[in-house]
Amino acid sequence: MNIRRLYYRLRHHDYVRTIKHFVQRRIRGFDDSELWSLDHSLAKLILPRLKYFRNYAPGFPGCLSSEKEWEEILDKMIAAFEFAASEDYWTYETEPHEKFHEGLKLFEEYYSSLWW
DSSP: OOHHHHHHHTTTHHHHHHHHHHHHHHHHHSSSGGTTTHOOOOOOOOHHHHHHHHHHHSSSOOTTTTTHHHHHHHHHHHHHHHHHOHHHGGGGHHHHHHHHHHHHHHHHGGGGGOOO
């Protein structure tokens, strides 16, 4: 096999991309594949943390009247990020997208309350 053919096969194979992404993760902590669909990548990052927070964080924001109300809000946020992290996110059914936007608005509204 001549050098040019070998170079072409290696350059156009997943080996190069795999090595490139490995190096990127080591240098900057993430690789280019996460940026192809950053919204999806962020949803997959946020979702397990929100679930853990819902189950283990004590208390609730002072602007709410009860812990039950806070748990319902967190459940809506979790549902939104579950949808965003799923393959269904790319469908155009109206109802899931409405619930997604509701959960995202709640995430925005209570973003600074996500601490313990």
